[in-house]
Amino acid sequence: MSTEVEIKSFIVRNFAPDVPPDQLEPDLNLLDSGVVDSLGLLRLIAWVGERFDIAVEEADISPDNFRSVDAIAAFVADARRNSEVAR
């Protein structure tokens, strides 16, 4: 499963279970649309950290990184690149 598909699956499973994952627009603003609320955002951040093995120092993360499927996928890709550089 690609990162994007996996992110979509998590979001619909948790926040919109009636919607098939492939129908979730990758650029939909999840926060402005009310699909993910402020408490949901914390769950989403925690899941991304755990699933993709990224140290999400909560206080440093901008909600902007989680505004859409595209943004989350970019955040994950960035974090992976950075960890490879670090090695």
Add this chain to the structure above:
Amino acid sequence: MPSEAFLRTFSERVSSEPGAPALVQGDVLLTYGELAELAAAARAVVTGLGLPDGAAVCVPAAKSPAVIALVIGCLQAGRRVFLPSPDLGAEVLAELCERIGCAYLLEPGRPPRPTGAGPGPEWTGPGLLLATSGSTGLPKTVVLSESGVDGFLAWAADRFDIGPGTTVLNHAPLNFDLCLLDIWTTLHAGGRVVLVEQDKAANGTYLRDVCTRHPVDVVQAVPMFYRLLADANDAAGAAAFTGVKHVIFTGDAMPLNLLGRVPGLFPAARLWNVYGCTETNDTFLHEVDVAEAVARGALPIGRPIDGVTARIVDRSGAVVPHAGSGELEVDSPFRAHGYLDPELTARKWRDGFYRTGDLVTRDEHGLVFLAGRDDFHVKVRGVRTNLQEVEQVIQQHEDVAEAVVLAVPDEVAGHRLRAVVRRRPGSSLDSIRLRVHCAARLPKTAVPTAVEFVDRELPRTSTGKVDRRALNTTGERNRVVD
């Protein structure tokens, strides 16, 4: 912000102590002198618009030092400022600007944006207009009064020892009346406000960092804040906030299991339970004794604040003289003028008393306890939300045949909203599109967390109303979504 007296005190403070800290947010710190400079620049922009006398302006309340300076500048220019939630949908915002007569929308660092609104009422003098949830799908505009605000600022500073050198934490969004205490009273009194960044207000780790970096003397927040902070502190094994002197619970009923954790967080603080609403500001106050509340099994809202008159009215409309239950009505020196809509004002105020819609019980000692609300009002993350308003908005969607919105109790949020919706035949409306529709027309807290689609007609009571109770008990089993 809110009055001539505030502006006078503010300028005096700027002259006498320009280097004193006024606002802190993240790495930004503004002194009173710097805040005044920003406000003066904003004032020049507003004056340059050449608006007719008495015209209001709109400042979306995206909380930041720059926005607070902008509000002060508008008030210094003699303007009435409409301060809506920055999340308000575009259509609703346009409608409210039209009614209030805000021809311009102002944001820091951007040129004033014309709204297309025509002239509205002619306002006299500076002041604030706030919006609160209504039952018609459109928020109600609350017109704050100068004497009410002045009276409140003086009371709050005295009660919670806010003065020069005091630091107060602000957790509420800038469009909430709660800011009259934590932001505007503090600036009026010459203290320092630590502003929580709004998009991180539900992040316990962040809240703990803020309180650790900027030791505060006074904290006012909804119960959710205390739960997030207590959880974050426990998880980190962190030390208590020993410097906090006053801790104020507001906005929603404080759960007793959470209350029991508060003294561990703030061991040196006096604890207060405050009751109020945008229309009247704070009207009841109770100094909390945790052991007593736990023993009693309930936390009272206490007694009326000095100057406030409260009465309890039973179902027949008779005033309950001593102990008893009924709807709480309050007359307060801190009250707003009323709503922008005089008909609505006449409905909600009865000979000076505001009908709160809250059901209360008064015991034989005169202590008042909240017993619930009428069926349609709940608190979601501390925000008063009218279920009928959300239903109205959902029903405006062309694919919706009928809808009901239920409040589900939630440990962290207070309540979550669950919408049960029957679509028109052939519709492929889904929960995401419905929430996008709601988000364009409602504050974010009013967008349902869960949407369930049903194919059958909603159950009705014998009087033809949707049977909310039946849906509440069977809804979870009848989930159509997964």
